[in-house]
Amino acid sequence: MNTRRTFLAVAAGLVAASGAAFWAADSFAQSPADVKVWIAFTDNRLDWAREKAAEFNKQFPQYNVTVEGYGNYEEIQQATDLAIQQNAAPSVVQWFEVGTQRARDFGYFKSIADALGERTEVNGIPVNFDDFIQPVVSYYTLEGEFTSMPWNSSSPILYSNTGILEKAGIDTPPATWQEVEAACEKIMALPDAPQGCITWPNHGWFYEQWMAQQNAVLANNENGRAARATELFLDSEPSVAIASWWQSMEDKGYYVYSGRQRDWAATEQAIQTGTVAMAITSSADAANITNAAKENNIDIVTTRMPYNAETGWTGNLIGGASLWLVKDLPTEVEDGALSFMLWLNNTENAAEWHQVTGYLPIRESSVELLESQGWFEENPNFYTASDQINNSTVTTATRGALLGSFPQTRDVITQTMENLMLQGGDPAQAMAQANQQANQLLAEYNSLYN
């Protein structure tokens, strides 16, 4: 008897406990949906994103957006791979532009267009892709579909030390390669000439920009956008022209090479301390460089990236990264992620992001807002990149290439340029060899997906 009573009591207790647990679980479901956002910044850009997330959470209490920072684009890619394998994926990941093809092949992500469906607004935030500036829309539109959400798009521009240019009798910063050379001749002839005339990081991005400017494609199948690219054109005439000019600038002692690949810091350092008269680097550094130079009593003016006068200027392509939506998220989380991405890119936020960093204001309405505030008049250095991108003609070349092996191709290009500068050699021959190497890497990558 006694045992039976005990048993009943225990059973009743269990029923009550599980009821309570269900009730508790139900109330947990009412708590805000967690939206995890991973970005590849650790500096003030991460702080800004976190501030924005807090603001968003206040406006939309049904969501809890948290922003995590990673060291660089490569690191975030690997962290994502691991997280997906361990079923601990974030909701939104910032992915660099040359990884676009990989993002598609890996199959971790859902296209923004897919996630939106027919909706024209999410939680009252309007979806207005027509407002995005054209080069950004065209880069991230794949097979006619908006795939990832643009965020930090940049463009390379020329930073010039007006003091040195004036001393050399140059009124306006050079616009073409040929003008750069002529200006350098004058600058290096100055009695108190700087240590070098011009510098830019040895990074594939600049090479790609010069290809686009000459309206030259990097790969077949319309730069990999009509179908998977299978062949590269690093040995093409425009490509060899870039290598030859770059090498000749180095040979004449005009171009300063720090000796390290992808050395963004050395370029920034050189221009803001007056070590060189000119530098080409990302518009995303406009704020940093202008301010740091001011502290050294140096006036910096920015102009468009110089182009090859012989082939003319078609346009520049965008750089930077975009936000990708991870697939198979619970509906609530997915809506939260979409809302946050749309909100982060609304007119005011896009304008503010531009002001804080120098990244492009990616909405037409943001540009208008900034104009109406007189921002560009007060900060002309920030206008250059927008002006350059908005005047670009959208062609196959300026939309940018999609390659599965893009990061490795960049490595091949930077290595080839380094060899050309440090050990000399024939640019045409070096580029032919680079092309062979890059084609092999591309074939290897493609063999996994054919």
Place this chain on the structure above:
Amino acid sequence: MLGLIQILVPLLAGLIGAVWVGSRFRLMQRSGMVGAILGGLAGGLGSLIFMAPLDFCTFEPERNLIDAVFGVGLVLVGMAIPLGPLLGWTRQAYHRHLGMKNTVPQQKGIFKQWWLAWLFLLPTLTILVLFLYYPGLDTFRLSTLLTFVGAPRTRFVCVDNFTGLLTDSTYLRSIGITFAISAAIIIFGLAGSLLIATLAYQPIRGAAIYRILLIWPYAISPAVAGIIFFIMFNPLGGVANYLLGLVGIPRLNWLSDPNLAPWVVIFASIWKQMGYNILFYIAGLQNLPKDLQEAAAIDGAGAFRRFLAITVPLLSPITFFLVITNMTYAFFDIFGTIDLLTAGGPSGSTSVLIYEIYKIGVSSGNLGKAAAQSIVLFLMVVGLTLIQFRTTERNVTYGG
């Protein structure tokens, strides 16, 4: 699927094993039949060690000659794994047969229960299996794949990742660079360390303090060493060019000149490891018997002669030990220094094998190639160590 080659290879391998071990057994006047069966099994199964996981892909008709040659090598290595111990055992048995006593005395077990010993070893073994053997074996698996970090798809590529290295000019150049840089680190590093240790060993006041100061750099991580030298050899603001300027030598582009950069790496690596070497040399010097030195001094040998004829040979066991540890250091540990000092540049002039693996595995994310390269590097270091044990140890005198 059993093709002709899947039968032929183990059969041939078994035959070789059978004849070899069988004849050995005959020599020992034991049953040649038993020997032939044992040898046949060992050879046949041994040939499968690498070939079964690879599914004999190296002998497929569409493969080229290099792959086939590589395959034969793998079969031979596989055969050696079981045949080696077997032949070793027959040699011992043969010696016993000739009446020679086994010279190794049997040690008495301390643990009465066999399982108790294993129980105590279990934690260590678990950790070794989980963190050393399993990842090690997984490296072999990865090395046969075309696979990128995180890419969900992989493709089996047989031994292409290995044979591809033979025609990879960057890789072949990297081998030369690795040996040159490592040799310089070992030779100059040990010579310099011995010199400084000898000086530091002189009995003067406050010796303890400056001996500690000499060992100090060893406590710095390779990465920090890289940063320190990066700043020192910076062409614009570095102290190296400033000092050269004082004696009227023009600025040198230490880090962007392919001929100079390796020397900066060598210098930084030696500086970083010197404390360790000095520590061992001072300890060695303290243990040297004084009477030999005194006797030589009485015979009229000068300090330099005594150093060369007595100190250096007596320190040979320590030198031998340091050569091995410095070699491991030069092959594996200078990665951090290189990454922050030159990042393998300029023009790949400081891209040693371990850095090459990092570039391919981490930067490009090509795991298969990186796995193959790390296996090759591992085998190289094992091989070098074995060669050194065989050749150098004969000249090492351990007696005091």
